[in-house]
Amino acid sequence: MSIAENFEDKITAGKLSAPIPRWEIILKRAFIWTALSLFVVLGAVSAGVLAWFLFDPSDLAGETGKFNLIGKFLEDLPLFWTIISLASAVIAVWIFTKSPRGYRFRVAAVSVACLVAFLALGAAMAFGGISDKIESMASSYLPVYRKMAQPLVQKLMKPQEGAVIGKVDKIGDSFLELTDPSGSVWQIKLNSGIRLPKQVESGACLRVFGETSTNSREMVAEVISSCPRGVRLKMSKPSDEIRTSTMRIINYAPSMVWLRSNS
């Protein structure tokens, strides 16, 4: 008996199972394309935030030292977005190659196309201001991400080395009042000729370099710049870790300055 005859017999005997219904196939394909779209969007958004970090005006202006692109890449927060973006690219490429006609394209070509798309969409988002909002949301809703940002804040808040960051409370002709991440208020004296970043207003985050006083939270500013991107100071609820470490630094600072002036 031929296979065709065998097949006919099965039909006649009612032993043939019906094909998988069309809606099930459509649902499966819709799931694949939705998953692919989600990873493309996630990858593009991550690439956008990464671009936003890399094109930080406070770094690019060179106000606080030399700009190091590779070093910037390897900082915790940009690295976080790099990893998300690359992981999304790998998953998106994998899903695409498993899609009904995805096999027709070389994996290398699909990967390059995916990365180019991420970069193009990401750059558009960064310049359109969306990346700033996304990063702010990540900082608000992702505790892991917030925790990753803490070392950066601690790195920038070193009064004993003459570096303070904080939010602007008051702006006067020759002074600034800053609240640092621990909630302490700093009086910053502005000498004539000092350059302030553009559009300094109450609530803005500033990074001040200068000479700290030995016995009070006062500072004579030498350089003032905007805070690097990714530093989002929330004064109302400073984390215990930041508060403790900052207080330790502040209490230690006067003796450091004394030692330095006597050495």
Place this chain on the structure above:
Amino acid sequence: MAYRLKVSGMNLEAYQDKTDEELAKLSAEDPHAFVPLVKRYEGKLLAYIRRISGFQKEDAEDVLQEAFMDAYRHIADFDSALKFSSWMYRITHNRTISTFRKGKSRMTDVSIDDEDMGFERILSVKEEGTASVERSLTVSAVKQVLDRLPERDREVLVLAYIEEKSYEEISDILQAPMGTVGTWIRRAKVKFAKTAKENPALIQ
């Protein structure tokens, strides 16, 4: 999930003039439409299974039966942008390779019926540095050389020169980019010639 099929009486002759793709579409509604497709491909696919796997006839028939059942079950998944033959070859190919790897079937060598003239086409292949070797081979030697080649090389040579599939069709059957298929074929031809040279007993 198994769906029980409702079968209505259908005149099979009404399907004889339909193209493969039309029949595939109709099969989702009426299983009788699938019967002419089985008839059209049964012989070709049976030979193909035996060419790439070396299965004996009974085992090859079992594999083919399962392949047709797979195809029928997934008929709604048939992509009309493809040729039905490519889709059916793909399913058969995957089922054969899966069975081959599980070691379910007893192997013989790749050789099949003596009247299988498809192998002669491999002899006419002209590839730099390989033509002289290939011209000196007999049909039976080609079968033996093919049997000694790795699975992928054997598949592409069989598809390209025995089944006479285009690069695009091979790409759809093996689910690989056309450029990759081209590379596989070129590499397989070189390996074919090298294997033939290394086994002088095969060359007359």
